[in-house]
Every structure is written in structure tokens, then in C-alpha cells.
Amino acid sequence: MSWSFVSYDSKYIKENFDCGKPVLNNYLKTKMSQDMKRKANVPTLAINDRNEVVGYYTLSAGEVQFENFPAELKKKIAPYPVSVARLGRLAVDQSMHGKGLGADLLAHAIRKTEGVSQEIGMRALVVDAKDEDAESFYKHFGFDYLLTNSSRKSLFLL
Amino acid sequence: MALVTKDSKNRVSLGNVSAEHFIREIDERGRIIFTPQVMVDMDVYENSVIKLNDADRDRFIAALTSPPKRNAALTKALHKHDKKHGKK
Numbered sequence: 001m002s003w004s005f006v007s008y009d010s011k012y013i014k015e016n017f018d019c020g021k022p023v024l025n026n027y028l029k030t031k032m033s034q035d036m037k038r039k040a041n042v043p044t045l046a047i048n049d050r051n052e053v054v055g056y057y058t059l060s061a062g063e064v065q066f067e068n069f070p071a072e073l074k075k076k077i078a079p080y081p082v083s084v085a086r087l088g089r090l091a092v093d094q095s096m097h098g099k100g101l102g103a104d105l106l107a108h109a110i111r112k113t114e115g116v117s118q119e120i121g122m123r124a125l126v127v128d129a130k131d132e133d134a135e136s137f138y139k140h141f142g143f144d145y146l147l148t149n150s151s152r153k154s155l156f157l158l
Numbered sequence: 159m160a161l162v163t164k165d166s167k168n169r170v171s172l173g174n175v176s177a178e179h180f181i182r183e184i185d186e187r188g189r190i191i192f193t194p195q196v197m198v199d200m201d202v203y204e205n206s207v208i209k210l211n212d213a214d215r216d217r218f219i220a221a222l223t224s225p226p227k228r229n230a231a232l233t234k235a236l237h238k239h240d241k242k243h244g245k246k
Contacts, residue, residue: 005243064208066215077219081207100238103231107239110232123222126208142229144221147214154208156218157232158225 003046003054003101005108008036012045014053019091023130027089028056041088044108046101054093055101057109062086062126064146079121084156085113087127090134106141110157129153 006012014028032043035058046055063081074080087109092102113125126146129135135153143155164170170192181193210218228236 062207064210064218066210066212068212068215073215073219076223082218082222100235103235104239104242107232107235108243110236111239111245141232141235142226144217144226145214146208146210146218148217149211156221157228158221 001048001054001096001099003048003096003104006045006047008032008043008045012047012051012053017053017091017093019055020094021091021130024089024091028053028091032056032058041086044105044112046092046105054096055091055105057090057105058088059109059112060086060088061122064124064126082123083121084124084126085116085122087125090127102137103141106137124156124158126154126156129155 010033017028018025035041036043041058041060043056043058045053048054062084064084065081069080087106090102090105090109092105110125113122116122127134127138127143129138130153135155138155138157141157143157146154146156170190183191183193185191
């Protein structure tokens with residue numbers, strides 16, 4: 001089964017979407033359009049040839065700050081705070097598990113971020129792994145931990 | 159700060175604000191102060207700023223100044239993506 005990437009539009013069928021995680025299902029069906037309208041993030045949908053949503057991810061802007069920022073580091077790291085892109089959510093319908101869609105969504109997000117970073121300063125892509133499956137997924141593709149010793153699993157890719 | 163006035167029924171107009179919640183306080187002069195509070199989903203707020211401790215800061219800066227090569231899995235996924243969809 002093939003898919004294509006599109007911008008969010010209410011015409012795409014999302015009622016049957018089920019990635020196995022209710023919070024991600026619910027987000028697509030009830031909150032995504034609101035977040036997009038208030039520019040909290042920009043969603044990208046993966047749709048099949050029947051215009052059904054089979055996957056999605058969201059991107060937004062973020063920044064990384066430091067608790068302490070000694071003067072000797074300022075030259076190395078300017079500008080500060082460090083601007084990053086945030087991959088807030090990524091989900092794949094269960095019917096498409098094991099078909100490479102998750103990797104393709106991630107690749108699409110990375111290429112999109114690279115394009116944006118040519119226009120405005122973005123130095124990394126940061127993700128929040130909501131569970132162990134997500135953590136394993138991102139680590140498989142080379143993401144490294146941004147936060148250690150934290151219950152929050154934030155990882156980054158340059 | 160703009161002041162608002164009460165109407166004949168002691169009602170205060172807050173104009174076109176669309177804040178979801180107001181904090182109501184009374185100042186020393188007995189005036190009621192409404193402060194709009196915009197409610198933001200925790201995950202939206204959390205996602206916007208990340209603060210690193212010293213150890214995580216040093217690791218992150220080291221990576222920024224000397225970026226690691228992308229691994230084989232990611233390289234393959236990007237290549238496959240570019241071939242299928244065209245590189246933007």
C-alpha cells in the first residue's frame with residue numbers, strides 16, 4: 001500500500017485512524033485543527049489512495065536553554081537560546097505498522113526541518129518519546145538523549 | 159493599563175479578549191483586577207522550552223560543535239524517502 005504526504009485538511013478521513021495509542025488518536029480527531037489554527041504546530045498527514053489518514057506528525061518551533069551558561073561557552077554556542085524544531089507527535093495507523101511509514105514520516109520531517117533551517121536558524125530536531133516504543137524508534141535512527149536523569153525522554157538529532 | 163468602567167448594572171465589559179480564564183484580585187484601593195490567564199495544554203508548553211543541566215548542556219554543545227554522522231538506519235530511510243518522494 002502506498003501513501004503520500006499532504007498538509008492538514010478536514011477533507012481527509014480520520015475517523016478510522018487507530019495507531020494503538022488513544023492519546024494520539026484523539027489528538028488527530030479532536031485537537032489537531034485547533035492547534036494548527038492557533039499556530040501551535042504544523043501537522044503533516046500521510047494519506048492512502050482513499051484519502052484516509054494513515055499517519056501524521058507535527059512540527060513546531062522550540063528552544064533549548066541552559067541552567068548555567070558560563071561566559072567561556074557563549075562564543076561556542078551563539079546565538080542563545082538554541083533554536084530547534086520540535087517533532088511533537090508522530091503516529092502510524094496499525095494497518096500500516098511494519099511497512100516503513102514511520103521511518104518515512106520521520107524522513108519527511110527531517111527534510112522539512114532542513115529546508116526550514118535554510119530560511120531561519122534551526123540547529124537541531126528534538127523529539128519527546130512518550131513511551132518505550134517511541135524511545136526505541138528514535139534511538140534506532142540515531143537520536144541522542146537531550147535530557148539524562150529525567151523521566152521526560154527528550155532526544156535530538158543534528 | 160487601560161481601565162474599564164462599570165455599566166448601570168455594575169457589569170464590567172472585558173472587550174474582545176478570548177482568554178479562557180481570569181484571575182480576580184482586589185487591590186488596596188478596593189478595585190477589582192481581572193488578569194487574563196491563557197490556558198495552555200501542558201504538553202504544548204513543555205514542548206516549547208527545554209532547560210539543560212550542566213552535564214546535558216556540555217554533551218549538547220559538544221554535539222553541536224562536532225556533529226556526529228548520521229547512522230546507517232537514518233541514511234537508508236532518508237535515501238528511500240528521497241527516491242520515493244523527491245528531495246525537497
